[in-house]
Amino acid sequence: MTAHTVTAAPFGNLPDGRHVQIFTLTNKNGLRARICDYGALLVTMETPDRHGVLADLTHGFDTLAGWLANGPYFGASIGRFGNRLKDGKFALDGKDYTLATNNAPGGIPCHLHGGKVGFDKVLWAATVKGGQAVEMVYLSVDGEEGYPGNLRVVVTYTLTDEDELIWEAEATTDAPTPVNLVHHTYWNLSGDPSTPILDHQLMLAAAHYLPINPGLIPTGEIAPVAGTPMDFTTPHAIGERIDAAFEALELGAGYDHCWVLADGDGLRLAARVADPKSGRVMEILTDQPAIQFYAANFLDGLTLGKGGVAYARRSALCLETEGFPDAPNQPAFPSAVLRPGQTYHHTLIHRFTLAEPGGK
Numbered sequence: 555m556t557a558h559t560v561t562a563a564p565f566g567n568l569p570d571g572r573h574v575q576i577f578t579l580t581n582k583n584g585l586r587a588r589i590c591d592y593g594a595l596l597v598t599m600e601t602p603d604r605h606g607v608l609a610d611l612t613h614g615f616d617t618l619a620g621w622l623a624n625g626p627y628f629g630a631s632i633g634r635f636g637n638r639l640k641d642g643k644f645a646l647d648g649k650d651y652t653l654a655t656n657n658a659p660g661g662i663p664c665h666l667h668g669g670k671v672g673f674d675k676v677l678w679a680a681t682v683k684g685g686q687a688v689e690m691v692y693l694s695v696d697g698e699e700g701y702p703g704n705l706r707v708v709v710t711y712t713l714t715d716e717d718e719l720i721w722e723a724e725a726t727t728d729a730p731t732p733v734n735l736v737h738h739t740y741w742n743l744s745g746d747p748s749t750p751i752l753d754h755q756l757m758l759a760a761a762h763y764l765p766i767n768p769g770l771i772p773t774g775e776i777a778p779v780a781g782t783p784m785d786f787t788t789p790h791a792i793g794e795r796i797d798a799a800f801e802a803l804e805l806g807a808g809y810d811h812c813w814v815l816a817d818g819d820g821l822r823l824a825a826r827v828a829d830p831k832s833g834r835v836m837e838i839l840t841d842q843p844a845i846q847f848y849a850a851n852f853l854d855g856l857t858l859g860k861g862g863v864a865y866a867r868r869s870a871l872c873l874e875t876e877g878f879p880d881a882p883n884q885p886a887f888p889s890a891v892l893r894p895g896q897t898y899h900h901t902l903i904h905r906f907t908l909a910e911p912g913g914k
């Protein structure tokens with residue numbers, strides 16, 4: 555058994571010469587997370603399998619150069635607005651705003667994950683907090699990527715001795731602005747990133763999901779999952795129904811949708827995913843109203859990651875707790891607007907355990 559620690563080391567320089575650091579968090583059980591202050595990234599997360607063998611469960615890169623060209627948003631802290639905004643536009647308090655359209659699913663342009671230079675592409679100010687956490691701060695100035703208001707954001711990563719990796723985000727603003735901060739790690743619980751995640755067993759604590767149009771924008775409907783391939787209220791293998799003849803799956807090329815979590819105040823269980831081979835289990839707890847489940851349908855084997863592995867289609871999954879996508883354009887959705895005097899809070903807990911012998 556080892557004591558929990560946080561250590562810092564150089565991780566290279568940005569093109570403008572600024573230094574980037576990487577922080578290694580280790581808990582008393584030997585679990586290890588590595589965090590980078592560029593993009594407030596989760597670089598690696600190592601946990602043991604049922605035989606006690608540690609492995610990294612995340613997609614990413616070995617060097618800073620790879621992270622600087624991180625097209626899939628591996629491990630990133632996303633903002634100001636994670637997920638999509640229709641047409642790259644929204645109206646707020648009678649004023650229209652136009653943002654970058656940096657994504658075009660189905661040939662339909664939209665604004666994705668904060669724009670051309672979102673929070674995943676900036677250097678944060680990092681501070682070690684005790685022996686278990688790293689705090690990162692970023693000031694997004696008024697007008698950055700077209701958003702109004704100066705937004706101060708604090709992201710904290712904590713690795714607890716209860717084998718939980720906690721990602722917490724807070725934000726304050728001096729003018730009304732949409733905010734939806736999202737953590738975007740790609741997970742493969744097998745520890746072998748060359749294998750698909752189709753055998754992973756997934757549960758989502760959600761009786762409804764948001765149907766999408768061909769541009770992957772929510773239609774505004776909140777639809778029941780019952781009787782559809784979107785029903786993960788009991789565990790199913792991800793690959794069991796991913797290619798079913800169902801409109802939502804056909805539009806998303808598989809699972810890439812937002813599920814509406816059961817109502818409740820504070821932290822609650824949102825998802826549970828288990829790898830039957832390794833025995834690893836990851837539970838997701840959050841205080842957010844929704845979760846995006848993405849099965850990496852758009853990875854194509856052209857991105858070379860850690861150890862030179864070509865990341866293939868459906869070789870990982872994302873479970874992104876969030877507010878509703880396109881909420882600023884959908885009056886019926888929970889508001890994503892943060893106003894002066896308010897504080898945005900978002901807590902996401904990844905709890906790592908092992909399945910009982912013989913269990914999934």
